[in-house]
Amino acid sequence: MSRAALLVLADGRFPAGGHAHSGGAEAAVRAGRITGAGELAEFCRGRLHTTGLVSAALAASAALGMDPAGLDAAADARTPSPALRGAARRLGRQLLRAARATWPSAELDALARDFPKGAHQPVVLGLAARAAGLGAADAAYCSAYESVGGAASATVRLLSLDPLDATGVLARLAPEVDLVVDRAVAAAREALAEGPETLPGASAPLLEILAETHAASPARLFAS
């Protein structure tokens, strides 16, 4: 594996559409649930241990070479909100375009043929990591970090939060990101032996509910 390839894939400037999404932060800001750095930290911690863990386990499983169609169905089953399923597929399609241009691979081409309108983003992320010569833990790190990084940068824009405070939130979550990645990789190895139904199904009901409210909102800065 190449550590530099991991930096390319994990870079927030990797052109795969993430900038237009807030990870539920915009809806939470509007609902008055995030008003500053302290609440942002709690929000991110909640995301990390729920959707972050599920996404990281899916990404790690795809990086281990599990069947993408089975993982995509597992992702659907773990995403109750239709708006979030739609966002995950759009982001998956955008990531697939960037990954195919960056690390051409037969597996990514096959995924594009099988999912012309996009597979769930963590599944694409795992296959992109594979195409980049990266492993399951690398894919899980990208996914787990993304699950909090996107919300933090969106909150900087939404609340005019001090960017140094937002970066501090992410830095202090780092040990927990490590733990979530360990759990995600262990779950992926179990799923490789037992099937995708054993993957974690941690869920944050309020994220799902607010995502639906957000999708119906006539004016918003972020797509999700």
Next chain:
Amino acid sequence: MHLDHTHSGPVALSADARRPDGTRRALRIGLGGPVGSGKTATVAALCRALREELSLAVVTNDIYTREDAEFLLREAVLPPERISAVETGACPHTAIRDDISANLEAVEDLEDTAGPLDLILVESGGDNLTATFSKGLVDAQIFVIDVAGGDDIPRKGGPGVTTADLLVVNKTDLAPYVGSDLPRMAADAKAQRGELPVVLQSLREETGVRDVADWVRARLADWTAPA
């Protein structure tokens, strides 16, 4: 010529001039410029001027609503299936320059669902004087400013004013009311842009969008000419 090449997947990448099935894709023209300069009005006027002779579609990049797309729908300048809105996450310039993936999905989906198309107009959300389109997204770009935004804008320059393939100075009918010096704006634009063209227009006057439409026709003639 490589008529018999095989494509490994269904997705065209960025600026490829051909679609995955080998046909030539639509010409893509971007329209950028500051908030309120008349981008959407120019797009609407272009649609009215060109829709009888060309198959065209529009992608809008709104900042926090679907208002631009809804304006075009309300004005019925094109059928609804030919207008697509992209959400840009608080940064319109990112979606047209740094990470064009959502816009590429939108233009490709329009060609799939409403095609074959001759022309796709991609309208940026209102942004600043440095916002330009990626060459991976559009083949040519128009930068729209207006006389009421300050007649010093051409002199100040910036990537939009200086490098756009066409500069449009809009709302010339307002110049007497806002104290803008049109000849000076034209001279400053010429100094910034050298040989690149400038159009001064008022959509409220009879000539309307004529000069810009002619420029678009010329770009399309270049695009479809055999190489």
